[in-house]
Amino acid sequence: MGAKSEVRRRKRGDPPLETPPSLEAELSSFLAWIQLEKGLSPNTVESYEADLVQFAGNLAEQGISGWREVGVEHLSQWLSSLTEEAYAGSSLSRKLSAVRMLARYMVGEGVLKEDFTELTNNPKTARLLPEYLTIEEMERFLSAPDLGTPLGKRDRALFELMYGSGLRVSEVCSIPMTAIDPDEGFARIFGKGSKERVVPVGRHACDTVRNYLHGGRPHLVKPGTGGELFLSMRGKAISRKTVWALVKGYARKAGIAKNLSPHGLRHSFATHLLMGGADVRAVQEMLGHADVGTTQVYTRVEAERLLDEHANFHPMARSSA
Structure with a gap:
C-alpha cells in the first residue's frame, strides 16, 4: 500500500493530501x-x-x-x-x-x-487549541510587514483578513478576488464541505486589501496567473506552506515568543470577539462551525485563563504560608 495514495477518509472538505x-x-x-x-x-x-x-x-x-x-x-x-x-x-x-x-x-x-x-x-x-495573541501582540504582528514592497502589502492584507475575519489558512489561500468587496466590507467564503458563508471584513482589513490590489498584486501577476487574491512571487496562488512560514517569520520579527501558527490568528479572532462580549452564536457563524460546541471551546479556554489570573494574583486566592 503506497503512502502517496490520496486520503480516502477525509470528510472536512479540504482537497486530498499526498505524502511529501x-x-x-x-x-x-x-x-x-x-x-x-x-x-x-x-x-x-x-x-x-x-x-x-x-x-x-x-x-x-x-x-x-x-x-x-x-x-x-x-x-x-x-x-x-x-x-x-x-x-x-x-x-x-x-x-x-x-x-x-x-x-x-x-x-x-x-x-x-x-x-x-x-x-x-x-x-x-x-x-x-493553538496559542492566541494578546491585542498588543497582534498589533505588533500586523505591523511587521514592510508596506513599501509588493510582498509586504500582500502579507499585511493576508494577515489582516485572517485575523479580521477568522479565515482558515486553506480559505485565505484559495479566496478569489471576486469573493471580497472591500468597499462593501464583506467576503464570501467557501469553507469546509464547500459550505458558503458571508463574513464581515473590518475597515483595517478592507484598507490593506485595497492597498494590495492597487500596489501589490499587479507586481506579482505573471502569464497564466489565475483569479486568486493572494499570489506568490511566481504568480501562482499562495500555498498553505508559504503562509505557515510567513506567520512564523513575522512573529519572530515582531518579537513574539509564542508558537504562533495560522490557526493562532483564527483563534485570536474568536477569542478577542468573545472577550469583548460577542454572542457565541454569531462567532460560530463567522467561523463556519457546524456545532456551537466547537466555538464554546474558546470560552472555556478564556475562563481557564481568568481562573489562573485570579489564582495567581488575588490575595484571597493564594495559599497561606
Whole structure:
C-alpha cells in the first residue's frame, strides 16, 4: 500500500493530501511493516495510512522536510488544527495512536533518535487549541510587514483578513478576488464541505486589501496567473506552506515568543470577539462551525485563563504560608 495514495477518509472538505516525497519512504516502510509483519487488517492499515498522510501533509505545511526535524511542537500544532476543526476526541486519540506507533517504529529502525510523541498526553480539547495573541501582540504582528514592497502589502492584507475575519489558512489561500468587496466590507467564503458563508471584513482589513490590489498584486501577476487574491512571487496562488512560514517569520520579527501558527490568528479572532462580549452564536457563524460546541471551546479556554489570573494574583486566592 503506497503512502502517496490520496486520503480516502477525509470528510472536512479540504482537497486530498499526498505524502511529501521527503517523508514518503519511511511512511511506506511503516505501512508495509504493520501489514506484513504485524498482520493488521487492510481496513486498519488504510485507516493508519489516512491519518499518517494527513499528518505528513501538515508537517510539510509547517516547513518540515524530513522526519528527523519533527518535534513535539509540530505534533501539537497538528493536533491543535484538528481540534479547531471539531474532530471528536476519539478521532484525535486514534490519530495520535497512529503517529505514536509510527514514531516508535522509526526509533526502532534508527531513523529517529528520540520519540517525539513521548511528551504528548492524550488529547484534551481545551488544551489543544493553538496559542492566541494578546491585542498588543497582534498589533505588533500586523505591523511587521514592510508596506513599501509588493510582498509586504500582500502579507499585511493576508494577515489582516485572517485575523479580521477568522479565515482558515486553506480559505485565505484559495479566496478569489471576486469573493471580497472591500468597499462593501464583506467576503464570501467557501469553507469546509464547500459550505458558503458571508463574513464581515473590518475597515483595517478592507484598507490593506485595497492597498494590495492597487500596489501589490499587479507586481506579482505573471502569464497564466489565475483569479486568486493572494499570489506568490511566481504568480501562482499562495500555498498553505508559504503562509505557515510567513506567520512564523513575522512573529519572530515582531518579537513574539509564542508558537504562533495560522490557526493562532483564527483563534485570536474568536477569542478577542468573545472577550469583548460577542454572542457565541454569531462567532460560530463567522467561523463556519457546524456545532456551537466547537466555538464554546474558546470560552472555556478564556475562563481557564481568568481562573489562573485570579489564582495567581488575588490575595484571597493564594495559599497561606
